[in-house]
Amino acid sequence: MPRNGRRQLITATFVVGTLTAAAACSDPSAGQDASGNTTITVALAANPQMKTAESLISDFEKKNPGIKVKFTTLPENDLRPAVTKDVATKAGQYDVAMIGSYEVPIWAKNGWIVPLGSYVSKDTAWDASDVLQPIKDIVSADGKLYAAPFYGSSSFLFYRKDLAKKAGVTIPQNPTWQQVAAAAARMDDKKSGVSGICLRGLPGWGQNLASLTTVINTFGGRWFDEKWQPQLTSPQTEKAVKFYVDLLRAHGQQDAAKDGWEGCLQQITQGKTAMWYDDTVFAGSALQEATSQVKNNLGFAMAPVDETKASGWLWSWGLAITQSSKHKDAAWKFISWATSKEYIMLAGTKAGWDAVPPGSRTSTYSIPQYQSAAKSYADLTLKSINAANPKRPTVDPVPYTGVQYVQIPEFTDIGDYVSQQVAGAIAGTQSVQQALKKSQSYTESVVKKAGYLK
Missing domain, CATH: 3.40.190.10 (Periplasmic binding protein-like II)
Structure with missing residues (x-):
């Protein structure tokens, strides 16, 4: 992006x-x-x-x-x-x-x-x-x-059934993010070069922010309230971003801030990660490119949730x-x-x-x-697409449409800036709180200049 x-x-x-x-x-x-x-x-x-x-x-x-x-x-x-x-x-x-x-x-x-x-x-x-x-x-x-x-497409969870069985964990068809985090901790095997999960860390409004925004949505956060006041430092948004960053830093792939979907697709197909949350469109590619061991053990589940019933993008x-x-x-x-x-x-x-x-x-x-x-994935793809709601993507009402993005021209500017701050938190060069404070200030200045905020 x-x-x-x-x-x-x-x-x-x-x-x-x-x-x-x-x-x-x-x-x-x-x-x-x-x-x-x-x-x-x-x-x-x-x-x-x-x-x-x-x-x-x-x-x-x-x-x-x-x-x-x-x-x-x-x-x-x-x-x-x-x-x-x-x-x-x-x-x-x-x-x-x-x-x-x-x-x-x-x-x-x-x-x-x-x-x-x-x-x-x-x-x-x-x-x-x-x-x-x-x-x-x-x-x-x-x-x-x-x-x-x-x-x-929408988004869902890819996972290795054999590694889950070996770790003694069960991935339900409709997992929560807490279940996924617990499974990632159990399946993480750094000695064997296998991370517990792969998530997008690469900066870009359509890279790390695509995945992260769905987590923010289901944790009860949102980009803006109904009066277009940015909500990036709200407790719900901060909780979601900290969850995402902490999960990547503890059980994600090495140097996660450099990986977008391309990097994670390579990780899953080469057997270097136990789980991957990303676009449903990559299911076919993952199976085509995977080693025989991975291909024979690749499972799929709906996008993980927290407070919402569904959280896949559209x-x-x-x-x-x-x-x-x-x-x-x-x-x-x-x-x-x-x-x-x-x-x-x-x-x-x-x-x-x-x-x-x-x-x-x-x-x-x-x-x-x-x-x-x-x-193994066709029905889940359709189910995920039909479950996504771009008109009501979050727990609380919002003035915008879009699940993994905000449907305004200024979002490319805002999203790219925020994604850079998040990548910094993933890389450990700043805290989540510092990243979100900068993001809140920058976003507020952009929407004020554009006339959303009076």
């Missing part, structure tokens, strides 16, 4: 006027070669499922002669600032942008992406009614679809057409292909059923091959 996102957005906005004028005078044939083929550029996050789509692009180009696809694949921390700058300035570098559910309503309001309703209504084979409703909702704005979901990576694209119809053809029922069958057949993008379509969960491959 990006650092200094708000500053980059502001910088991009200042140069909108200059580059918009240049784009308006550009050659309408741009993106076409001497043979008249149209080339569209697609910006993707460097996640396993997206890499699968890139490897299968010959199928799209065979079915759509005259359209060539060029991919720009970037790590999440690099993707967002690059694409945000492009769409904000209308530079037109990307025809299709993979954006998260956080960005969709913000970018739609700014007019940076195209509503997809007219394309969807004409493309009956795409079958909008098959898209899972909670996922459709978070890639829409004002009732209009702005991004076609490539995958949808997310989707979606494909959107940029307003500055000169090839919008060709862009939709790619999006339709990459998010279709037919693509899911193609990915399963060619790359393996654990490689298909989950959580986007109801029909995926009726495919016999997928049911067989994903039997």
Whole structure:
């Protein structure tokens, strides 16, 4: 996830006027070669499922002669600032942008992406009614679809059944965080190079804060009260953050502040951690990449809770057409292909059923091959998605929506700053209280300047 996102957005906005004028005078044939083929550029996050789509692009180009696809694949921390700058300035570098559910309503309001309703209504084979409703909702704005979901996800617990049995602990299907912490202590085996748990420690509003915010929510904390007063130093928030930091420092992976989901995925697949709390989308990748011992003993459970009944997040990576694209119809053809029922069958057949993008379509969960491959996590994924409530993510009422993020433009700036402070507490360079005091002050200054606080 990006650092200094708000500053980059502001910088991009200042140069909108200059580059918009240049784009308006550009050659309408741009993106076409001497043979008249149209080339569209697609910006993707460097996640396993997206890499699968890139490897299968010959199928799209065979079915759509005259359209060539060029991919720009970037790590999440690099993707967002690059694409945000492009769409904000209308530079037109990307025809299709993979954006998260956080960005969709913000970018739609700014007019940076195209509503997809007219394309969807004409493309009956795409079958909008098959898209899972909670996922459709978070890639829409004002009732209009702005991004076609490539995958949808929540969060849950990965754990090693063999290590749990060896330690004499039972992981229930609906664990509490206290049960998870106790299990981590029992399964921690540093002499054998196995941590009790792996959690995101890497700074970034979509890295350590994604996991941590769900813990804050279920512990009774929240980012803001109903009057937009920051609540980062409240007893509930402090308790949650201290729990997360203490758990990582006592029983987490070494140098936890350097690990995001990539590091933890590697830890679990290589048998270096007993548990991992993260995105449901990584279940298939974990099973595909795991050693045989890990694969045969990997179990899954719902996101751990404290005061709430559920605590999993809600997310989707979606494909959107940029307003500055000169090839919008060709862009939709790619999006339709990459998010279709037919693509899911193609990915399963060619790359393996654990490689298909989950959580986007109801029909995926009726495919016999997928049911067989994903039997240990498919139902839990759907249950987790349906249990998430972005309109009421916390114990107490809040003025924002979003489970693992706050749906306001300023959150990229706030979240990146706070995540740096949390990483410092995880690394031991400051206390949790110091980290939260700085975070409270910074957040308050940002929301005051933005006009949330009077």
